Amino acid sequence: MASSSSSSLSRVVVKSSDNNLFVVNKKVASQSQLLKQCIDNMEEKGTNDVILIPLSNVTSNILTLVLEYCEKHADFADDDNNNQELKQWDHEFLKKFDYATLNSLTMAADYMVTKSLLNLCCQFIADSIKDLTVQQIRQIFDIKNDFTPQEEADIKNENAWAFR
Amino acid sequence: MGWVYLINKLKSTLVGILKNLEEIWSWLVNIMVEKMWPALQSCKHQRYVANNILSQLPDDLLFIIMSFLTIKEAARTSVLSHRWNYLWRCFPVLIFEDISTMKRMFEDDNSARKERSRSNFLRWVNQIVDAHLGQYIDELRVTFDLKKRCQSDVDKWLYFALAKQVKRLELDFTPVIHQWKPSLPKLRLSPDQISGFKSCLRSLSLIHVNVTSKDVDCLLRSCMVLENLCINTSWSLRYIKAVSLPLQLKHLEVSFCPRLRIIDILAPKLLSFAHHGDPIELHINNASFLSKLSLGIKHCTQDILAYAFDSLSKYFPQLVYLSWKMQMYHGGLLISEPYCFEFNLGIKNPPAMTNLKHLELHVFALCEQSLLGWADLIEASPQLEKLTLKFFTFDGMRHRKIMKHYGLPLKSLKTLELHNDIGLPIDLEFITYVVENSIVLKDVIVELRPLLDPLSKYISVKDQVENLKRIVPKGVRLTINIVDKWEESL
DSSP states (O other): OTTOOTTOOSEEEEEOTTSOEEEEEHHHHTTSHHHHHHHHHHHHHTOOSOEEEEOTTOOHHHHHHHHHHHHHHHHTTTSOTTOHHHHHHHHHHHHTOOHHHHHHHHHHHHHTTOHHHHHHHHHHHHHHHHTSOHHHHHHHTTOOOOSOHHHHHHHHHHTGGGGO | OHHHHHHHHHHHHHHHHHHHHHHHHHHHHHHHHHHHOGGGGSGGGGGOOSOOOGGGSOHHHHHHHHTTSOHHHHHHGGGTOHHHHHHHHTOSEEEEEOHHHHHHHHHOOOHHHHHHHHHHHHHHHHHHHHHOOOSOOSEEEEESOOOGGGHHHHHHHHHHHHHTTOSEEEEEOOOSSOOSSOOOOBOOOOHHHHGGGTTTOOEEEEESOBOOHHHHHHHHHHOTTOOEEEEESOSSOOEEEEOSSOOOOSEEEEEOOTTOOEEEEEOTTOOEEEEESSOOEEEEESOTTOOEEEEEEEEOOHHHHHHHHHHHGGGGGGOSEEEEEEEOOBSOSSTTSOOBOOSBOSOSSOOOOTTOOEEEEEEEOOTTSBSGGGHHHHHTOTTOOEEEEEEEOSOOOOOOOOOOOOOOOBSSOOEEEEEESOSSHHHHHHHHHHHHHBSSOOEEEEEEOOOOTTHHHHSOHHHHHHHHHHHSOTTSEEEEEEOOOOOOOO
16 A cells, blocks of 8 residues: 555454454454554554554454454455345354354444444344244343233233234 | 373473463553553443343344334334333334235225224324334334325324434325325424424425425425435425525435426435426536436327426436336327327437436337337447336237337347336337347346236236247346236336
């Protein structure tokens, strides 16, 4: 790049909450707005060193997944967003996980401001809620029913149209 | 024994050293971190403690998840728990439509039952609107066959949208059965109220809602972030004039407003414009990014076509997408009434459209007419990659001579898309012209609709398919989907 002066970084080091370090290519890191912001800030300051970015809320197994996603999407960054191959990959990527992992991934995507991954996770969770009964949703997502039977009946009655 | 002991001892020592190293390492890392990133230790981190369950996701993330659900699916989550009930009552995307009831109303002539369906729908919308607790809503959409007597409900929804600072508002009261002059609810808001949408409203669609020229004036003057405006079937709209200040609009559609006479706007950000209806005085000024244009006239003759080219002539070279909707004959649907039509209709001497990539023709014609008149328009677009023909007819002439047309080669055309009444002599003639003159054509994609009674007696779906197979050359991929849907012609 013509504009890359001495202050331009090519890599960053990201630290997970359990103190594992990940060396990440700048293009991959830029998929996360949080990391991108950190890189931009350092470049503005003119730092020449490798920078270390700590993510105190993301464990290394979740961070590995986020970075896997970022790497794939960085490869396709120059293509248009409607790339079929990428969509297929996204779907296969999420299909592997249980709900616990999916939730952690959602939170990590939100925290690291990786909007496309966040939307992808939310869409995936929403799609799985669609076909479940109320009992099943409560069970799978561990939601405690804090209604009295009367309250529950009232609310169901109020929204009767949705249960037809 | 000795060996095993020694190895175990060694192992535990090594593990101890490694553990120490790890501690030293993490200590060093933490020092580095504290020095470099004091700011990162703050705010947003705190709420993300390690947890795995959906109920512990924060509200804003649950909202994003809910936004991928329909209103019905979202309402079902209300019985999960108190928290979910609250979230449901703040649900920011309110889309009210009931297609199955509308379909029933279309098939049913009983007006008492229709009225009952209408009041059920109103009750449903009002109940949810009344119970809503959220501070804002992103979208409010109401799609149903509603009449003038529902005005007080419509008023209420508009006040609601205003109070919740809606971003996208769509009211679509299209009747299930077409009426020449339906009794429409109107946009009953004062100028002060309209200016309440000033900083929120981005998209507004009013379909079968009476809007006056003054309302539109006020909207355009006060809503500074309005990017998308669609007005379809308003009997009160006579003009849209905004030349004193540049508009923010990116998309504008004004269709089927019978009393409309003038559109005169300064719209430097406009990307797409659509006007369907009788010719009007049309001035779109400074739209240097305009790339999509959609025009249509019910009763089409050569003179009327000329109007569009005159008033928009300067934009044709920059267009990427152009759509024409045409009804190519005059006269009633009754066979006894005299037809009035030109045999070979199209556009003569069209302007050069040097950037056009996609041309879409919606044509309603009689089978004895010809579509070859459109060849000039197609040939005026050297970059054309995709051509779509949506053809509708009500007479099915089984046999007629197919004329050959040798035009200029179509150098860039890759895809030919055909919809509805396809496989009759009139469209086969047109398709033959396209495939024979194309050089790089790859795909012919057909969405075929079985002909309606009584035509289906003479020409079956099988005939339609066979006819197509005969004229599409071997090297071109032919995909045929048979659809069973009724699409309006205009």
